[in-house]
Amino acid sequence: MFIDTHCHPYLAKKKSQTQQFDNFFAWWGKALISIATDTHDSEKCIAFSKIHSQIYASVGIHPCSVEFDAESLPYFIENLKSKKDLEQIVGIIEEYYKKYPDKIVAIGECWLDYYWIEDIARKNNTEIDLLKELQKYYFRAQIRLAKKLSIPFIIHNRDSWEDVWEILCQENYGNFVLHSFTEDYDYALKCLKKFPDAKISFSGIVTFKNAKDIQKAATKIPLKNIMIETDSPYLTPEPLRWKEENEPLFVKHVLDTLIDLRDEPSEEVSLQIYKNSLDFFSLNL
Numbered sequence: 001m002f003i004d005t006h007c008h009p010y011l012a013k014k015k016s017q018t019q020q021f022d023n024f025f026a027w028w029g030k031a032l033i034s035i036a037t038d039t040h041d042s043e044k045c046i047a048f049s050k051i052h053s054q055i056y057a058s059v060g061i062h063p064c065s066v067e068f069d070a071e072s073l074p075y076f077i078e079n080l081k082s083k084k085d086l087e088q089i090v091g092i093i094e095e096y097y098k099k100y101p102d103k104i105v106a107i108g109e110c111w112l113d114y115y116w117i118e119d120i121a122r123k124n125n126t127e128i129d130l131l132k133e134l135q136k137y138y139f140r141a142q143i144r145l146a147k148k149l150s151i152p153f154i155i156h157n158r159d160s161w162e163d164v165w166e167i168l169c170q171e172n173y174g175n176f177v178l179h180s181f182t183e184d185y186d187y188a189l190k191c192l193k194k195f196p197d198a199k200i201s202f203s204g205i206v207t208f209k210n211a212k213d214i215q216k217a218a219t220k221i222p223l224k225n226i227m228i229e230t231d232s233p234y235l236t237p238e239p240l241r242w243k244e245e246n247e248p249l250f251v252k253h254v255l256d257t258l259i260d261l262r263d264e265p266s267e268e269v270s271l272q273i274y275k276n277s278l279d280f281f282s283l284n285l
């Protein structure tokens, strides 16, 4: 019994969407959540959610998919600053939600990603700090929208934890998941102390032999806070790493690894993780 809480079926290069969904449900996968990274993807995710009762969607905006040029970016940001209701800047995803409240179960993924930021700044001939500011505005706006709609949001963090944490504390809405967790136990502990209902989601990375810190975190984080995902088509788990393109069904390898790592009986681990996902996304299965 498993749910893939984070996948991108529309990004797969080698496997069709039908193939991915058929495999998943043929092996008793219970539900999968197709996660958007921008408005274009949001529409694809909504379309998937209509073809199967156990497929759900998230909707979100990636700030780097917002059209800007180097000259206009400072004015664009100035304009954002003047917005009283910051969530208005992501109004389009609110519209999506209003149309399909039964199938859209979260906002996101909400990005703060500084890993590529130098490249993007160079390509657009703009400053890193401005790009960071842009990302922060969209991140905050999506949190406020999630709060307004009382639904969870999904955090994508790469090399940006300090800013993520600052904004989380300021916005103070603890209904979120840290997706594809790649930090250590202390980081998770600090987060769960302040936001006890937050979820930590493990991807295929937890199955990698050298991921010792992540595995240690997976043994110690309270079971009630854990979810699992593939982030497919990326991050194929062991034993299929390097062999196959990732797909939602492979979330069972992530689950197997967690069962191995945890002290609780295997049934308890899989049932609790399953329940966590149902509760977090308010799924009626």
Ligand SMILES: [Zn+2]
Residues within 6 Å of the ligand: 006, 008, 035, 109, 231
């Ligand atoms: Zn993702």
